[in-house]
Amino acid sequence: MDTQAWLAINALPGMGALRIAQLVARQPEWPQGWLAALPGRAAGELRLWLEHPERSPLQRIIDETLAWQQQRPNRHVLHRDHPAWPELLNELPDPPVVLWAQGDLGALAGPRLAMVGTRRPTSEGTHNAQTFARDLTQRGWCVVSGMALGIDGVAQRAALNAGGSTIAVLGCGVDMIYPASHRELHEQLSRLPGGLLLSEHPPGTRARPAFFPRRNRIVTGLSLGTLVVEATEKSGSLVSARLTLEQNRELFVLPGSLHNVQARGCLALLREGSAHLACSVDDIIADLGHWAQAFIPTSEVVGQAALSIDPPPHTQPLPETLPDPLLAALSATPMPIDLLVHATGVTVSDCQQRLLMLELEGWVSQQAGGWVRLPRP
Structure with missing residues (x-):
């Protein structure tokens, strides 16, 4: 199926990502198999578009997207039949049908790790997010996040500053800047090598609270695992942690003080035994390296020297009698x-x-x- 067909399927009334995924799993032939499998109203809308596109409201939606795409060479519409489509998304029960993309599709080529955390990080949390993001990108990994305030934005800026790859999944259209204070980051993700903006919402869609939990499933679904840097006990980052586990991906957290409110969500995940303790990028790669072999050579995944959080000059190995x-x-x-x-x-x-x-x-x-x-x- 081509881009226009997927855009039409995505715009059908009364469907949604889950129902479409269930239909895709049946592998219907295009278009007759789809017409036979779709419920009445959706089938009628699709038939009208196939036979009389000039009379179909679906064609207006398609034309708007194609016009948007043609305005810049770094704009793309991704779907299951697109060569850059991230196959990991197909493992979700409700993957997005279409992703609007703006930026460098090369960011999708390597292994990916989601980084999430509080919107109000401590200075230590900020430092750790910067260091892990930098070290991950230097090892050939892509940092995936939501361009939110706090840890998200910190990690993505650090990845770009290190010349690495980072993907921001938005809870609005890729042309919308939310939060407004991240205008510069949005522009960098659009134009710098390794930067990419993704959304399952058409351009022009404004951010809405209901969109963000749905956005999170894509952040974690794109990734081999998720790293929670700092999170309170009621942090939205814990939603991403839960999604990670539901998607059978690996969950990592950084340790924090018992007296740090911003770390209590991380400590709770460790106490529950649902997450791995990560003190360096090597801890993460040791657990995910075998999955990452599908993206980069094994020697690059596990054979490089350890990179830890900003060691001071001439740091000696940690003695056994710490x-x-x-x-x-x-x-x-x-x-x-x-x-x-x-x-x-x-x-x-x-x-x-x-x-x-x-x-x-x-x-x-x-x-x-x-x-x-x-x-x-």
Whole structure:
């Protein structure tokens, strides 16, 4: 089926992504099999378009999309029969029928990881999102997110700044800028190599609250796994986490302090045992590398040197007796994590992981100004 046929199917009344996916699974012949399988009203609309397109309201929708596409060379309409269509979406029970795309379709070529998180990240969360996004793109991975405020936008900017690939799935048309403060990011995703905007809504569609949960299923559905950087206990990012698990994809979270409200959703996922703890990009690639072989050579997936969160110069490998240097450096006076890293020579990621474990064991606590060692009986 060609683009016009898929646009017509997508615009049929009373259907929707789930019903169309169920029909596609039956592999009806085009067009007679579709006409026989569709419910009455939808079949009538499709027949009218096939026999008298000039009288069909479907043709107006098709013409508007084709006119939009022809205005710029970086505009595309993706569907199951398009060569750039991401096959991972076909594993969803309700994949989008059509995706309007603006930007570089090359972003769809490599392995993809979704990165999501709170709209109000801490400075540590911002730093971690930037570092993971940068390291992922340097390893040939594409960062997928929703161009939302907070972690989404931070990760996508970092991916572009690193010269990597990133895909933003929007809850509006690809020509609409939402949130308005991300105008520059929207433009970069449209014109820079590796940037791509996707939406299942036609151009001109304004953002609506109901669109965003649907948008999230595409973010996670495009990806081999999802990384939650920071999330509160009622964060919308936990919807993405649930979708990831429902789609049989891998879920990763970054550790955070027990006293960090923005990390409590992540800690809850770890407590439930539904997510993997990720302290470096290598942790993620170790779990997903075998799936990524379909995109890039195995040597590039698992054979590169470890990349962790901004290690200080001349960082030494973390010793087996990690509690000693960290506890020795801490006292009753709060110490910020950057000074703790400098004093001990361990990486930020290793330091964060061990501090979390020590906090759970009652050895340390995070207070205003940094970390302290707790008195032991």
